[in-house]
Amino acid sequence: MTPLETLRFSWGALRGHRLRSGLTLLGVAIGVAAVVLLTALGEGARLYVTGEFTSLGSNLVIVLPGRTETSGNAPIMGGTQRDLTLQDAEAIERRCRRVRRLAPLTLGSAQVGFGDRRREVTVLGSTPELLEVRHLTLGVGRFLPAIDPDRAAPVAVIGRTVQSELFGAENPLGRPIRIGDRRFRVVGVLAAKGHSLGLNMDDVVIVPVASCMQLFNQRSLFRILIEVGAHDEIAPAREEILKILTLRHDNVEDVTVLTQDSVLSAFDRILGALTLALGGIAAISLSVAGIGIMNVMLVAVSERTSEIGLLKALGAAPGAILRVFLVEAVILSASGGLLGLLVGYAGAGTLAHLYPDLPAAPPGWAVGAALAVSLGAGILFGVLPARRAARLEPVAALAGR
Amino acid sequence: MIELRDLSREYQVGDQTVRALQHVTLTIPKGDYLAIMGPSGSGKSTLLHLLGCLDHPTSGSYLLDGEDVGSLPEGDLAEVRSRKIGFVFQFFHLVPRLTAAANVELPLTLAGMRPSERRRRVAAALQAVGLSDRADHRPDQLSGGQRQRVAIARATVTGPSILLADEPTGNLDRASGREIIELIETMNRGGLTLVVVTHDPEIGGRARRIVRLVDGRVVSDGPPDRVPAAEAPRGSGAPALSGTPAGHPNTRTGSQGAE
Numbered sequence: 001m002t003p004l005e006t007l008r009f010s011w012g013a014l015r016g017h018r019l020r021s022g023l024t025l026l027g028v029a030i031g032v033a034a035v036v037l038l039t040a041l042g043e044g045a046r047l048y049v050t051g052e053f054t055s056l057g058s059n060l061v062i063v064l065p066g067r068t069e070t071s072g073n074a075p076i077m078g079g080t081q082r083d084l085t086l087q088d089a090e091a092i093e094r095r096c097r098r099v100r101r102l103a104p105l106t107l108g109s110a111q112v113g114f115g116d117r118r119r120e121v122t123v124l125g126s127t128p129e130l131l132e133v134r135h136l137t138l139g140v141g142r143f144l145p146a147i148d149p150d151r152a153a154p155v156a157v158i159g160r161t162v163q164s165e166l167f168g169a170e171n172p173l174g175r176p177i178r179i180g181d182r183r184f185r186v187v188g189v190l191a192a193k194g195h196s197l198g199l200n201m202d203d204v205v206i207v208p209v210a211s212c213m214q215l216f217n218q219r220s221l222f223r224i225l226i227e228v229g230a231h232d233e234i235a236p237a238r239e240e241i242l243k244i245l246t247l248r249h250d251n252v253e254d255v256t257v258l259t260q261d262s263v264l265s266a267f268d269r270i271l272g273a274l275t276l277a278l279g280g281i282a283a284i285s286l287s288v289a290g291i292g293i294m295n296v297m298l299v300a301v302s303e304r305t306s307e308i309g310l311l312k313a314l315g316a317a318p319g320a321i322l323r324v325f326l327v328e329a330v331i332l333s334a335s336g337g338l339l340g341l342l343v344g345y346a347g348a349g350t351l352a353h354l355y356p357d358l359p360a361a362p363p364g365w366a367v368g369a370a371l372a373v374s375l376g377a378g379i380l381f382g383v384l385p386a387r388r389a390a391r392l393e394p395v396a397a398l399a400g401r
Numbered sequence: 402m403i404e405l406r407d408l409s410r411e412y413q414v415g416d417q418t419v420r421a422l423q424h425v426t427l428t429i430p431k432g433d434y435l436a437i438m439g440p441s442g443s444g445k446s447t448l449l450h451l452l453g454c455l456d457h458p459t460s461g462s463y464l465l466d467g468e469d470v471g472s473l474p475e476g477d478l479a480e481v482r483s484r485k486i487g488f489v490f491q492f493f494h495l496v497p498r499l500t501a502a503a504n505v506e507l508p509l510t511l512a513g514m515r516p517s518e519r520r521r522r523v524a525a526a527l528q529a530v531g532l533s534d535r536a537d538h539r540p541d542q543l544s545g546g547q548r549q550r551v552a553i554a555r556a557t558v559t560g561p562s563i564l565l566a567d568e569p570t571g572n573l574d575r576a577s578g579r580e581i582i583e584l585i586e587t588m589n590r591g592g593l594t595l596v597v598v599t600h601d602p603e604i605g606g607r608a609r610r611i612v613r614l615v616d617g618r619v620v621s622d623g624p625p626d627r628v629p630a631a632e633a634p635r636g637s638g639a640p641a642l643s644g645t646p647a648g649h650p651n652t653r654t655g656s657q658g659a660e
Contacts, residue, residue, distance in 0.1 A: 005510050016498030310494045313455060314508040314555070315483025317476050391475075 001320050010327040017300065021332060024296040028336025028374045029343060031289025035282035035370035036344025036362045042275035044352070044360030049267050051359070052196065059100075059231050060133070061238055062258040063092075063224040063245070082249045083220030086149055086209065095244050098228045098237040103130040104149065104209050105223040108216035110180040112158075112205055114166040121162055122204045123179060125212020133225045136201065141173045141188030144208055152211040156184040160192045161202040179205060180215050195357075234259050279366065286370060290377035293336075297329060297378070301385035308389045318390040325386030326379065333378020337371045344370075403429040403452065403563070403594070408461035408471075410447050410617075421447040423617040424461070429596065431562065434589045436608035436625075437598045444617040445598045446567060452596060453486050453565045454478045466562070483512045487556030489585070491568035493548045495540040501551045502527065502536040508559050526558040527551075530584060546577030553584060563594040570604060582607060 001009070014021045065084040089104040106125035111118050130136065131143045143157055156177060163172050172186045184207060193201040213219065228237040238257045246253045301308075308321055344362060351360040410422040422444045429435055429452075437445045450456040451463065454470055463471035470481055495504050502523050509519040527533050530550040540548055549569060556564055564585060570578030582597075582604055589595040599605050606625045613621040 001510055001513065009510075012498055306494065307496060310496070311507075311511065312479065313453070313482065313488045313494075314511055315479050315559070316511045317479040319476070320511060 001316075001323070006320070006323050006327055010324050010331060013304075013324070014328055014331060020296060020300060024293055024332050024378075025336040025339065027289045027292035027296070028333050028378065029340035031286040031292075032337050032340025032370045032374050033343040033347065034285040034289075034340075035279075035366055036341060037347045038278040038282040038285075039275065039366035040344070040348035040360040040362040041351070041358075042271070042278040043363045043366075044348075044358040045274060046268075046271040047359045047361075048357060049271060050264065059228045059234060060260050061226040061228060061234060061241065063088075063226065063241060064222075064256050064258065065220065065254070067254055067256055082252070082254055084224060084245075084255060085220060088245055088248060089221065089224050090149070091248055092224065092226065092241055092244055096237060096240045098233045098240065099226050100229045101129045101133050101227040103127050103133045103225045104221045105130070105225055106209055106212045106216070106218055106220075107222040108212065108218070110215065111178075112162065112166065113178040114172075114175065117166050119162060119165050121159075122199065123212060123215065124204055124206045125209040125215075126206060127209055130206065130225070133227050134196070134201075136193060137191040139189040139191040141186070143188055144206065145187075147208065149209050151208070152214055153208045154182065154184045154211065155187045155208065157188040157190060157206040158186055159190050159200075159202040159204045161200070162205060163189050177205075179207065182211075182215060184211075234261065282366070282370075286373050290373060290381070293333060293374070293378045294381035297332075297382040298385050300328075301325065301382075301389050305389055305392070308386075308392070321390040322383065322386055325389075326383050329378045329382025329386075330375070332382070333375050336378070337374040340370070340374070341367065402431050402464075402466055403427070404462075404464040405451075406462045406464075408451065408458050408463060410444075410451060410456065411459045420617050422451070422458075425617075425619055427612065427619065427622070429594060431594055432589070432592050434586070434595045434609040435597070436605040436611045437596065437614065438600070438602075438605045438611055439614035439620075443614040445614055447617075448614065449565055449567055449596065449598050452563070453488060454481050483508065483559065485562050487559065487561040487564045489549065489552050489556050489564065489566040489569045491571040493540070493545075493552045493572070495548055495551055495555075497540050500537050500539055501532060501543065501554075504540070504551055505555045505558050508555060512559060522558050523554075526554040529557070529588075530554045544577070545573050546580060549573060549577070549581050550584065553581070553588075557588060557593070561593070563596065564588065566595070566597045568598055568600065570599070570601065578604070 063084065065082070086104055089102060093099055093102045103126050108123050108125075109120065110123050112121045112123075113119070124130075126144070127149050128144045128146050131138070136143075138157075139160065141157070145153060145155060147153055156179065158166075158172065158177070166172070166177065167175070172189060175186050176183050177186060178184075184205075190201065190204075190206075195201070207215070209221075226237070226241065228234055238259055242253065242255070242257055245255050249255070311321055311324075312318075348360045348362055351358065405425055405427040408422060408425045408427075409420070412419040412421055425448065437448060439445050447456065451458055454465070454473075458471050461471065462469055465481065465485065468481075470478065473481065495501075496507065499507070505523045505526050506519050509522060514522075524533070524536075527536055530553050532547060532550050532554065535543060535547060535551075540551070543551065549572075553564075553569075566585060569581055569585070573581060578601075585595055585597075586607065595608075597604065597608065605611050608625060610623065611621070611625050612619055
């Protein structure tokens, strides 16, 4: 039998048992699709979080008051904790040469109003450097003026949502708004950015840091955001910053310096576990599919023992019979695998389309493993019983024993 | 030419050894027409399967056209079956999803014949059994008699020297059975060695020679007119004296068919 004739015979046999072939195909397809879809979800979640952090800025160092660990342990060495002040920020900027840009950040929530419209909005206080450090883009107008950080100024930059809610179609530039009990003048509108690290940047108002501190009667900073020159300067910069602040805080290390890497690696551990868990679920569904293939192929072979016997009586060598079943198993598991891939990718694509924030895409290793397992199980469990049948004495095979 | 010498076949069923055939010695000259008869479990089918190289003897030798096929490995036996032997079964054993023509073509495909030659032979074989107009029908669209004709076409399409038929009429009505027997007898007259296993004394009586088996032994071997045609299949009584247990081709007509 030539390969083409073997293929035609196997194809005929598959078509002759449509239901059984269809069910096997479906089993393989579901297993593969499950693996593709689940790992795509896990990978999407990982990419989402990673993307969130990279959008912070590539070489970002964040200083926050109090000693906390990224591992989440509560600070044991409580005691007196000093605030993070504007002077601290200035000291870092002056003494640490690795700092490229630095933006102090304060935060509060206030009612913002224009005319008779009001809105509860997060108010950020910072310096012009914030624009670069947080990778913000200005829609229209200007950003905060370059004034001494100690000086207040009644100017505000508003987010897109704030603009549309308060001003509608009106041009907000130069118009006065009320923030809390103070009046500010709108100088600029941010371009749409959406959520970034838990904050909807479209629904904020940004004012000079001193104004914000007055507004909320604060003397301390919420964060200091620092961008260093290059990625490999992050670690030394972190050491220097810690040293400077410890010195300023009476030799007590009472601040936490987060680097993007430390945050990311913490999240990476969590998300790695998540992907692994999803992969585990997928592996189970794949092995269930494998057992399904095994079952169906076993039934297929025993059901066709008499056909195998007949082929032998007609002069088929054992090798020819084995090839017929091998080709059948390969056709079934390969097309099932491809169908599963198709469904899996379609599902992942639909998810990514519905939730653009979640870039659901199956990782290559998962796709490879799914295809390999389905093909492997199909061939193994197709050939093993066929080999047994091919070795049967033709008489026994004919009798269907 | 088939020569069986002291052939035995035993099966192991659990702890028990079933002696299906015991010390059978038999010579079947080319072109002979032989019926194998005997009660159920007497070893008829075992003998037929051994003759067809579907089974290995436990002991003894089997010479087919001078070649010792009793000890050949399975791969070589498949080759022998492909070239020299055609099978017809009681239950036809057609592949249900294939058309009549495709069923007939199957042994040629397995033998690796060229497609053009295959088509020519399939057409000829179907014509020989009178089913040229049913070539594209699947088995479930054919009557029992027609199915058996397809099976005969399939058994003879490779041009074998021996046709082995296991109860070929056992699953057919009387009229169809008669047609089938007449068809294979026509082929026998063309030189094909014909071995038929049957319960039916009427079918057996048409053969040139009847070999009777009881409990795996040959109890008689001779032309049918020495045996009353109406005799019951149980058949272990009077005719036993007409042949020695070992059996030998002491026939009038058999010598004419011998080479």
